[in-house]
Amino acid sequence: xxxxxxxxxxxxxxxxxxxxxxxxxxxxxxxxxxxxxxxxxxxxxxxxxxxxxxxxxxxxxxxxxxxxxxxxxxxxxxxxxxxxxxxxxxxxxxxxxxxxxxxxxxxxxxxxxxxxxxxxxxxxxxxxxxxxxxxxxxxxxxxxxxxxxxxxxxxxxxxxxxxxxxxxxxxxxxxxxxxxxxxxxxxxxxxxxxxxxxxxxxxxxxxxxxxxxxxxxxxxxxxxxxxxxxxxxxxxxxxxxxxxxxxxxxxxxxxxxxxxxxxxxxxxxxxxxxxxxxxxxxxxxxxxxxxxxxxxxxxxxxxxxxxxxxxxxxxxxxxxxxxxxxxxx
Amino acid sequence: xxxxxxxxxxxxxxxxxxxxxxxxxxxxxxxxxxxxxxxxxxxxxxxxxxxxxxxxxxxxxxxxxxxxxxxxxxxxxxxxxxxxxxxxxxxxxxxxxxxxxxxxxxxxxxxxxxxxxxxxxxxxxxxxxxxxxxxxxxxxxxxxxxxxxxxxxxxxxxxxxxxxxxxxxxxxxxxxxxxxxxxxxxxxxxxxxxxxxxxxxxxxxxxxxxxxxxxxxxxxxxxxxxxxxxxxxxxxxxxxxxxxxxxxxxxxxxxxxxxxxxxxxxxxxxxxxxxxxxxxxxxxxxxxxxxxxxxxxxxxxxxxxxxxxxxxxxxxxxxxxxxxxxxxxxxxxxxxxxxxxxxxxxxxxxxxxxxxxxxxxxxxxxxx
Numbered sequence: 001x002x003x004x005x006x007x008x009x010x011x012x013x014x015x016x017x018x019x020x021x022x023x024x025x026x027x028x029x030x031x032x033x034x035x036x037x038x039x040x041x042x043x044x045x046x047x048x049x050x051x052x053x054x055x056x057x058x059x060x061x062x063x064x065x066x067x068x069x070x071x072x073x074x075x076x077x078x079x080x081x082x083x084x085x086x087x088x089x090x091x092x093x094x095x096x097x098x099x100x101x102x103x104x105x106x107x108x109x110x111x112x113x114x115x116x117x118x119x120x121x122x123x124x125x126x127x128x129x130x131x132x133x134x135x136x137x138x139x140x141x142x143x144x145x146x147x148x149x150x151x152x153x154x155x156x157x158x159x160x161x162x163x164x165x166x167x168x169x170x171x172x173x174x175x176x177x178x179x180x181x182x183x184x185x186x187x188x189x190x191x192x193x194x195x196x197x198x199x200x201x202x203x204x205x206x207x208x209x210x211x212x213x214x215x216x217x218x219x220x221x222x223x224x225x226x227x228x229x230x231x232x233x234x235x236x237x238x239x240x241x242x243x244x245x246x247x248x249x250x251x252x253x254x255x256x257x258x259x260x261x262x263x264x265x266x267x268x269x270x271x272x273x274x275x276x277x278x279x280x281x282x283x284x285x286x287x288x289x290x291x292x293x294x295x296x297x298x299x300x301x302x303x304x305x306x307x308x309x310x311x312x313x314x315x316x317x318x319x320x321x322x323x324x325x326x327x328x329x
Numbered sequence: 330x331x332x333x334x335x336x337x338x339x340x341x342x343x344x345x346x347x348x349x350x351x352x353x354x355x356x357x358x359x360x361x362x363x364x365x366x367x368x369x370x371x372x373x374x375x376x377x378x379x380x381x382x383x384x385x386x387x388x389x390x391x392x393x394x395x396x397x398x399x400x401x402x403x404x405x406x407x408x409x410x411x412x413x414x415x416x417x418x419x420x421x422x423x424x425x426x427x428x429x430x431x432x433x434x435x436x437x438x439x440x441x442x443x444x445x446x447x448x449x450x451x452x453x454x455x456x457x458x459x460x461x462x463x464x465x466x467x468x469x470x471x472x473x474x475x476x477x478x479x480x481x482x483x484x485x486x487x488x489x490x491x492x493x494x495x496x497x498x499x500x501x502x503x504x505x506x507x508x509x510x511x512x513x514x515x516x517x518x519x520x521x522x523x524x525x526x527x528x529x530x531x532x533x534x535x536x537x538x539x540x541x542x543x544x545x546x547x548x549x550x551x552x553x554x555x556x557x558x559x560x561x562x563x564x565x566x567x568x569x570x571x572x573x574x575x576x577x578x579x580x581x582x583x584x585x586x587x588x589x590x591x592x593x594x595x596x597x598x599x600x601x602x603x604x605x606x607x608x609x610x611x612x613x614x615x616x617x618x619x620x621x622x623x624x625x626x627x628x629x630x631x632x633x634x635x636x637x638x639x640x641x642x643x644x645x646x647x648x649x650x651x652x653x654x655x656x657x658x659x660x661x662x663x664x665x666x667x668x669x670x671x672x673x674x675x676x677x678x679x680x681x682x683x684x685x686x687x688x689x690x691x692x693x694x695x696x697x
Contacts, residue, residue: 045514046485145602159603160378189377189541191600194585198599216515219544219587242591247665252675258664259672260519261589262548264571265663269526271519271548272676277484295675328670 005033006210007057007178012070014052014061025281026052028234030070031308034178034227039204039211041225041242043218043257047278049234050214054180056080057212058097059087075177093123096171100183102163106155112139112166113151119173138169142199161192168199175207182214197224218261222246227314230254233278233289236308240315250317250324252294288318296321330404331365332502332535338362338388338398340381344608356607358384360559362398363634366552368502369529371536373550373567375543375582377604381559382539386505389537390422391415403502420450423496427508429488433480439466439491440476446498465494469524486517493524497532505537510545522549543586547571555579558607558615561634565641573654575643578616580657588661595659614646622647 014027027049034040042050055061057072059079072079075094079087091097099105107115116135117128124131132151139147142165155163164184171179181200185193201224204211213225221228221242228245230238230253238251249255259272276293279285285292287302294301300320308318321327339362341355359381366372374382388395391407400407402418410418426432433442443462447453453461463473469490480488489509496504506525510518526549528534540546546553547567554564555576563576574580581598600619605611611618617627626646636642645651664672 045516162603190543190585190587191377191581193587194597194599197587217587218515218589222589222591222593223587246589246591248668249671255668255671255675257515258589258668259675260516262519262522262544263661263663264544264547264586264588264658265661270523270676272672273520273523274516295677324671325667328667328674 006036006074007212008033008071008073009053009057010071010073012053012056012072013068014049014056015067017065017067022282025234025284026066027056028284030231030234030236032229032236032239034210034212036177037204037208037210038227039213039225041221041228042212042214042231043216043221043228044231045216045278047281048231050231051182053231054097054182054212054214057178057180058091058095059084089123092119092171093174094177095180096174096176096178097180097182098164098167098171098184100186102160102167102187103155105167106163108155111152111154112158116151116166116170116173119170123174134173135169138172139166141172141203142166142169143195144169161188161195164188164192164196165199168196168203172203172207176209178210178212180212180214183216184213185220186215186217193220200224218246218257230257233284234281235289235318236316237290237318238316239308240312244312244315248312248325250311250315250322251290251319252296252321252324253290255324256293288320296324296327332368332403333366333389333537334399334401335365335385335389336363336399336401338385338400339396340384340388340393341396354608357559357610358607359388359395360610362556362559362561364554364561364564366503366535366537368535369533370551371529371538371549372552372554373538373540373546374554374556375540375546376556377541377582379558379604379607380556381607382556383507385556386424386507386537386539390419390424390505392424416450420452420499421501422503422505423499423501424505424507425489425492425496425509427511429485429492429512430480432492433488433495435480438477438479439483442480442491443476443495443498446495450499452499461498465498468497468528469494470520484517485513486520489513489517489521490524493521493528497528500532501534503535503537505539507539508541509538511540511542518545525549543583544588555582558605558610560615560644561642562616562644563642564634566639569639569641571658574657575641575648575651575654576616576645577620577622577647577651580654581619583658586659588659590661593659593661596657597659598657614644622651 009030009032012027012030016024016026030053044050056068068080113135117131120131120134136147136151144150144165185196215221225242228240228242229236232253238254256272256274274293279289287304288306291297291301306318306320308316311317311322338359340359341357343352344356345354347353362385374385376382387393389400440462443465444458447458447461462476466473471490510521538549550567553567553570554561557578563579574583581600584597602619605618613629614627614632617623632644632646634642634644
């Protein structure tokens with residue numbers, strides 16, 4: 001990583017207190033950093049804590065039920081200690097987020113123009129006229145045809161791909177330094193997905209913003225990310241530069257994930273599967289959280305939680321059996 | 330003889346009615362679709378949302394009635410069947426849906442869910458039904474004792490297994506899988522895909538597999554039909570299609586597959602413009618508004634689906650003039666030899682891992 005990352009997460013822990021008194025360990029000791037202009041992929045399956053981590057960065061977790069500790073340093077702030085007022089100034093401005101489902105994240109009773117202009121006026125001020133011009137400019141940047149006309153339309157009149165573009169335009173309204181994209185292409189068809197990924201690449205090159213891309217699609221990760229963090233049961237189990245992760249993964253879970261994707265080049269009779277189920281996060285296991293599903297498990301794995309250790313330059317793994325190539329050589 | 334033959338299937342939905350109930354606009358969801366499927370084979374229907382692939386699958390089962398066309402199953406004309414005939418047909422063709430959360434009745438135990446088709450079709454005498462339920466559960470990789478539980482007690486992947494078991498209960502010849510793995514995580518997805526292929530081999534099932542995930546389609550399908558706005562634009566053996574797609578729409582679709590290999594060489598065709606509405610599909614070729622190879626003829630004359638000598642059919646006026654498409658589908662390059670072995674060891678379980686030369690340090694694994 002470069003000397004001063006744009007965002008640095010230290011020992012982030014998030015616990016949810018349920019109404020019935022149960023405590024769920026959603027995220028445990030997560031360390032992450034993203035350099036200026038870099039793209040980090042956050043990968044994992046449902047419930048692994050990747051979305052919760054991003055909501056914590058945005059300060060969007062419910063205060064009553066979520067207990068958060070650790071530090072999230074961004075641009076001179078510790079986001080976890082920043083007062084709400086300041087957070088509101090940061091969100092939509094230097095910190096922006098796009099979500100999976102563009103229909104539910106746009107307000108159906110306002111035109112898309114109103115919604116983009118509101119963001120601009122809130123953070124940049126100026127006249128409504130100039131904000132409107134900027135909104136049209138933004139819509140043009142995300143390749144929405146005839147933006148002068150489209151700006152006065154309501155979200156329901158736009159297709160899914162179009163709406164996701166509007167979300168991106170809105171996120172870009174104030175030139176954010178960090179853009180968090182939570183499954184931005186999952187709800188889209190492959191042709192639209194290609195358009196949106198192309199657009200994200202283009203915008204990153206133009207604005208130099210850093211991106212945290214949350215996804216379960218390893219194909220998308222391979223395509224746009226510089227670095228990848230794999231999460232399992234609330235922990236980061238592996239972190240590596242993108243080439244490394246796909247050529248020489250160092251955590252059994254990552255191996256299982258890669259093996260379970262159908263590949264285009266050759267037709268395997270059987271895909272790899274990850275047997276068993278994710279542990280109950282109300283009582284996380286004492287040792288490695290993946291141990292119960294891991295074919296490479298040893299006794300030691302269930303005794304103590306394995307640390308996240310460096311196994312190569314910039315490559316970290318939370319597995320005591322790494323380097324894994326020794327297992328098959 | 331093919332198990333299923335579909336000819337000239339048409340379904341238009343009314344999109345708008347006048348004050349007096351007269352239809353003003355139609356969504357041309359399916360507009361002249363023909364294909365056939367052999368027993369024990371898999372046909373995949375692919376295309377973007379709204380292309381009509383799910384409508385086709387429902388028409389085939391007569392869950393909705395077509396406006397025109399013919400469906401023949403095992404030589405019988407489905408559209409002429411009466412209620413009794415239709416019920417008998419449903420024993421032979423079943424469907425599983427995308428969302429295993431919505432397709433299982435939350436108030437019934439798994440045992441009841443699986444007993445219902447047995448009782449309905451009077452397949453198994455009452456005293457033997459619970460035994461058959463256990464058998465079905467084992468067939469899809471679940472323990473028989475789970476029959477007493479309710480759907481909410483299961484994970485998404487397990488629920489999809491239950492839905493598959495329910496479809497299998499009547500011993501069908503054809504199962505329509507409508508996006509069966511789209512709602513599942515990758516590792517669970519591979520379990521369900523493996524299960525579906527295994528069941529096909531064992532029971533000789535035919536599948537119509539509706540999916541927008543093209544890597545999954547490549548993995549599971551024997552034949553693929555690519556649909557655009559209610560019509561099939563290309564159909565071929567899966568391997569032939571993925572090796573060299575011919576129709577410009579198939580080319581764009583297949584070139585856009587994201588592959589799990591960083592810096593994969595890509596000749597991606599990014600389509601410009603939006604998917605036209607199926608209410609007023611463009612005249613001529615329905616793809617012409619987005620086609621990079623469009624010529625005047627495409628705007629006025631609708632191309633017909635024409636097959637070559639090996640059954641690879643394309644609906645495009647310019648099929649013969651288009652540039653070669655051999656490098657269009659991105660290549661993921663496969664795994665390195667070491668990773669290949671690791672993946673094999675991973676799937677092979679503890680034995681395979683230990684067989685790799687490294688002695689296990691611990692004794693028998695203990696339950697955590």
